[in-house]
Amino acid sequence: MSQQAVNGVPCRGKVLTVENMNPNVKRVEYAVRGPIVQRAVQIEKELREGVKKPFTEVIKANIGDAQAMGQRPITFFRQVLALCSYPELLEDNKFPEDAKQRARRILDACGGHSIGAYSASQGIECIRQDVACYIERRDGGIPSNPDNIYLSTGASDAIVTILKLLVCGEGRDRTGVMISIPQYPLYSAALADLAAVQINYYLDEDNCWSLNVAELKRALNEAKQHCKPRVLCIINPGNPTGQVQSRQCIEDVIRFAKEEHLFLMADEVYQDNVYAEGCKFHSFKKVLFEMGPEYSSTVEMASFHSTSKCYMGECGFRGGYMEVINMDPEVKAQLTKLVSVRLCPPVPGQALLDLVVNPPQPDEPSYTSFMKERTAVLAALAEKARLTEEIFNTVPGITCNPVQGAMYTFPRITLPPKAIDKAKAEGKVPDMFYCMKLLEEEGICLVPGSGFGQKDGTFHFRFASLVMLILQKYSHSLNFSPFCLITTNFSAFHGFFFLFFCFTS
Amino acid sequence: MFATVGERAVRGVTVQHLNMWWFTYSSGLRKSYREVIDVSWGDPHRAGVKPLSFVRQVLAACLYSELMDGDKLMVDVKQRAQRLLGTCAGGSVGSYCATAGIPQTLQSVSQYIMRRDGGVPCHPENIYISPGSQWALTNILKVLVNSEASPRTGVLIPVPCHSTTIISLTTLGAVAVPYYLREERGWALEMEELQRALDSAKGVCNPVALYMINPGNPAGYVQSRKSIQEVIRFAAEKKLFLLADEVFQDCVYGKESEFVSYKRALAEIGAPLSDSVELASFHTASKGLMGECGLRTGYVELVNLDPAVMKHINNLFSTNSCPILGQIALDVMVNPPQPGDPSYPLYLKVRHFYLPASLAQNVRRVEEVINSFPDFSCQPLEGGAFAFPRLFLPPKAIERAKEAGLQPDTFYCLRLLEEAGVLFSPGTEYGQKEGTYHIRFCIMTPSDTMEEILRRLSAFHEQFMKEFS
Numbered sequence: 001m002s003q004q005a006v007n008g009v010p011c012r013g014k015v016l017t018v019e020n021m022n023p024n025v026k027r028v029e030y031a032v033r034g035p036i037v038q039r040a041v042q043i044e045k046e047l048r049e050g051v052k053k054p055f056t057e058v059i060k061a062n063i064g065d066a067q068a069m070g071q072r073p074i075t076f077f078r079q080v081l082a083l084c085s086y087p088e089l090l091e092d093n094k095f096p097e098d099a100k101q102r103a104r105r106i107l108d109a110c111g112g113h114s115i116g117a118y119s120a121s122q123g124i125e126c127i128r129q130d131v132a133c134y135i136e137r138r139d140g141g142i143p144s145n146p147d148n149i150y151l152s153t154g155a156s157d158a159i160v161t162i163l164k165l166l167v168c169g170e171g172r173d174r175t176g177v178m179i180s181i182p183q184y185p186l187y188s189a190a191l192a193d194l195a196a197v198q199i200n201y202y203l204d205e206d207n208c209w210s211l212n213v214a215e216l217k218r219a220l221n222e223a224k225q226h227c228k229p230r231v232l233c234i235i236n237p238g239n240p241t242g243q244v245q246s247r248q249c250i251e252d253v254i255r256f257a258k259e260e261h262l263f264l265m266a267d268e269v270y271q272d273n274v275y276a277e278g279c280k281f282h283s284f285k286k287v288l289f290e291m292g293p294e295y296s297s298t299v300e301m302a303s304f305h306s307t308s309k310c311y312m313g314e315c316g317f318r319g320g321y322m323e324v325i326n327m328d329p330e331v332k333a334q335l336t337k338l339v340s341v342r343l344c345p346p347v348p349g350q351a352l353l354d355l356v357v358n359p360p361q362p363d364e365p366s367y368t369s370f371m372k373e374r375t376a377v378l379a380a381l382a383e384k385a386r387l388t389e390e391i392f393n394t395v396p397g398i399t400c401n402p403v404q405g406a407m408y409t410f411p412r413i414t415l416p417p418k419a420i421d422k423a424k425a426e427g428k429v430p431d432m433f434y435c436m437k438l439l440e441e442e443g444i445c446l447v448p449g450s451g452f453g454q455k456d457g458t459f460h461f462r463f464a465s466l467v468m469l470i471l472q473k474y475s476h477s478l479n480f481s482p483f484c485l486i487t488t489n490f491s492a493f494h495g496f497f498f499l500f501f502c503f504t505s
Numbered sequence: 506m507f508a509t510v511g512e513r514a515v516r517g518v519t520v521q522h523l524n525m526w527w528f529t530y531s532s533g534l535r536k537s538y539r540e541v542i543d544v545s546w547g548d549p550h551r552a553g554v555k556p557l558s559f560v561r562q563v564l565a566a567c568l569y570s571e572l573m574d575g576d577k578l579m580v581d582v583k584q585r586a587q588r589l590l591g592t593c594a595g596g597s598v599g600s601y602c603a604t605a606g607i608p609q610t611l612q613s614v615s616q617y618i619m620r621r622d623g624g625v626p627c628h629p630e631n632i633y634i635s636p637g638s639q640w641a642l643t644n645i646l647k648v649l650v651n652s653e654a655s656p657r658t659g660v661l662i663p664v665p666c667h668s669t670t671i672i673s674l675t676t677l678g679a680v681a682v683p684y685y686l687r688e689e690r691g692w693a694l695e696m697e698e699l700q701r702a703l704d705s706a707k708g709v710c711n712p713v714a715l716y717m718i719n720p721g722n723p724a725g726y727v728q729s730r731k732s733i734q735e736v737i738r739f740a741a742e743k744k745l746f747l748l749a750d751e752v753f754q755d756c757v758y759g760k761e762s763e764f765v766s767y768k769r770a771l772a773e774i775g776a777p778l779s780d781s782v783e784l785a786s787f788h789t790a791s792k793g794l795m796g797e798c799g800l801r802t803g804y805v806e807l808v809n810l811d812p813a814v815m816k817h818i819n820n821l822f823s824t825n826s827c828p829i830l831g832q833i834a835l836d837v838m839v840n841p842p843q844p845g846d847p848s849y850p851l852y853l854k855v856r857h858f859y860l861p862a863s864l865a866q867n868v869r870r871v872e873e874v875i876n877s878f879p880d881f882s883c884q885p886l887e888g889g890a891f892a893f894p895r896l897f898l899p900p901k902a903i904e905r906a907k908e909a910g911l912q913p914d915t916f917y918c919l920r921l922l923e924e925a926g927v928l929f930s931p932g933t934e935y936g937q938k939e940g941t942y943h944i945r946f947c948i949m950t951p952s953d954t955m956e957e958i959l960r961r962l963s964a965f966h967e968q969f970m971k972e973f974s
Binding site: 013014015016017018020021022023024025026028029030032033034041063065067068069070071073078079081082083085086089092094110111112114115116117118119153154156157160164186189190193195312313314315316317318337338340341342343344345346347348349 | 543546548549550551552553554555556558561562564565566568569571572575577593594595597598599600601602603604636637639640643647648649650651652653669672673676713714744745746781783796797798799800801810811813814817820821823824825826827828829830831
């Protein structure tokens with residue numbers, strides 16, 4: 001175990017090498033935690049060691065992590081979870097009765113009354129029942145069967161599981177999976193890992209990142225020549241683009257999926273994060289059933305939700321679920337077996353999900369404070385989204401579409417041709433080159449648009465608008481508003497970048 | 506030998522029949538017992554063992570920091586919670602952590618490993634914390650198994666082996682190459698058998714890895730240092746990647762037994778092997794006397810891997826991180842209360858006296874009771890969480906089982922469930938030598954629960970054997 005082996009001195013005679021390892025794994029990339037973030041972590045380390053930089057702290061705007069940015073957790077949720085972790089607290093009269101009642105109910109459903117026991121692989125039954133009830137209420141009474149609910153380790157786990165189930169075939173029969181460009185890179189990573197064929201359909205940047213069925217058709221027809229398209233993935237509200245699909249659009253997509261015999265995957269983790277006037281979240285399931293039995297009894301679909309986003313922001317719990325609709329019973333049996341390999345999803349995450357779908361009701365003691373907190377969080381997120389969009393649109397060379405929902409902005413940047421050349425000369429993708437420079441010079445960590453996919457010749461970055469929460473913190477000590485801070489730093493950087501690459505030879 | 510994913514399930518027929526049992530019970534049929542004792546999982550909490558107070562108090566304080574203001578919690582609990590919250594982004598257990606885990610937790614784990622291994626260096630950048638050790642194992646297998654290769658990738662696995670690993674392997678498109686442990690010699694691993702298994706792979710698959718479970722699951726053996734070093738040399742010679750599943754390393758109770766980690770044994774062999782043999786060792790917060798299975802936290806330590814491969818492994822782990830609460834529990838596991846801490850006396854009492862004494866008592870009683878039957882035998886239990894005794898079933902029982910379309914040990918377990926209200930799992934789920942039958946049950950239960958299990962089992966077993974004699 002020499003230090004050499006750790007520090008990268010080439011080792012001869014390895015059993016496992018880059019040449020003989022699984023080639024699919026080599027294609028896996030996940031930009032949200034990719035090279036730029038790794039560099040950011042290194043810079044943070046250097047700062048701690050006292051290395052002088054033009055900034056004192058790295059602003060990590062790469063990830064949608066609300067609580068890392070100072071968003072407070074919902075008190076009620078944390079009370080119940082504390083009671084579940086240490087049930088002796090049930091004797092403590094500092095905890096409200098509604099919290100205790102929920103904790104008792106959850107513990108009764110756990111093996112040995114402990115959140116430390118394994119649960120059934122599909123998730124604790126009464127929690128799945130609660131999730132089904134929540135879905136029914138959300139969707140105006142359309143029934144939801146708890147047997148179709150699978151709790152998971154974050155929505156990501158469920159998404160990967162479904163893809164595993166759907167990807168098969170060889171050569172020209174290999175499963176093709178349609179995904180939006182830009183997309184959340186979990187999808188491209190999973191598709192690479194599974195050696196599925198990724199079929200890109202482009203969202204329309206000039207029309208607020210809208211989805212066009214004509215574009216879906218184009219992508220599908222082209223793909224049919226080299227693979228077997230079987231799956232269509234939609235992220236609504238979108239990540240990184242934030243668009244909220246209209247009801248009409250969702251109907252069109254469902255119609256398209258039925259005509260082309262595609263399995264629909266509806267990633268709806270940002271369903272509470274809708275800000276823009278006139279925008280509303282419509283669940284795919286609700287729309288499907290409102291289109292009548294011709295669709296609702298035939299279109300196969302899975303929808304995904306999670307405890308990481310919305311107003312909860314509890315990313316660290318890895319709570320989530322999927323609801324599968326119209327799945328072939330034999331395939332469902334295989335799905336049930338597949339999830340058993342994970343043993344079970346984290347029980348605290350399951351408990352948290354139960355609270356999300358079963359929050360305090362108007363007649364309960366915690367209701368008022370719960371609603372106050374929830375409203376405040378969602379309002380703050382909406383405000384940050386608006387502010388971020390406004391700020392970026394003031395910087396020359398950067399344009400930002402209205403942020404209708406989710407937690408990010410995905411502005412487009414115009415890069416001078418010389419910058420693009422320099423990037424290529426260094427073997428870097430141009431927007432990665434830009435973002436790396438921004439990181440090194442201003443200490444702002446973003447994810448380049450190339451990590452999400454974009455139309456050829458265009459460049460973007462994703463900026464988690466949540467970051468405004470943390471900049472609020474700075475503004476008190478520096479007498480700057482976040483607006484100024486970002487505009488100043490960003491404008492300065494962007495302006496200089498532009499000038500540098502316009503006028504250097 | 507091993508059926509495809511399509512035919513095997515982790516919990517198989519037995520769980521379906523559990524559901525059928527509930528249906529029967531609730532429709533009013535009389536039974537001789539009031540509730541089912543489920544010891545088919547390696548899950549101490551489910552079996553009635555209480556969680557350790559210190560870890561749960563720390564979790565509660567981390568979740569709801571108002572608790573730190575009161576006087577309900579001891580000073581060391583508050584200090585630990587504060588320190589651990591300080592390691593979380595935004596001071597909250599609700600944030601994401603870095604890809605490999607919370608850096609300070611990785612540090613704590615690496616120090617624990619160094620202490621465990623008598624000072625053998627351990628570098629935090631070689632450790633990945635994941636939602637359970639099986640998650641980490643699946644990721645490492647993904648890198649090793651090239652499903653497009655011809656011949657297919659093979660992995661040597663022990664018989665018996667716990668079923669989750671087998672399913673992971675087959676789902677990834679690998680071939681499981683079984684090597685049989687020698688039951689009569691306390692489930693010893695014989696090198697000739699490893700060689701035979703390797704030879705059997707010729708023309709069938711390309712074996713790249715050797716998977717070992719120590720201490721065992723389902724069989725309760727603890728491998729000797731000598732055996733481990735023989736295996737390491739074998740792996741080096743045959744160019745096999747070593748996968749050491751060591752999740753029960755804190756569960757060793759055999760009087761002559763000692764847990765030696767594969768890493769330590771490798772270091773003790775010295776160069777050049779210690780610098781070259783590639784090893785992945787797995788541990789968890791789920792097993793041991795803490796038993797926090799539901800928190801889903803485990804880790805892998807990677808030794809002597811090619812740095813270029815490590816980059817790709819990092820990408821694989823980056824797409825889903827480990828729950829923060831589980832990492833908090835892991836930190837407590839590797840850094841328990843120390844003498845002088847206010848929580849130490851209770852921790853000492855439970856973790857180092859009560860739980861081990863209870864377990865030792867269970868081991869003694871299980872061996873005593875099972876071995877008292879002529880047609881039931883149990884190898885000495887040295888470590889792990891289970892007993893895996895062998896059943897010598899009469900031909901009539903085997904016949905009846907076949908008529909019902911069941912494996913004989915599955916048939917026995919179903920009857921045990923229906924008539925005695927005790928849920929074990931059949932040896933069929935783990936693999937066993939042709940013509941032999943076994944059952945597995947968790948022995949990490951409160952002592953009085955174990956007495957009740959043994960009482961019901963004895964009564965049932967006598968009856969069953971009489972019926973089919």
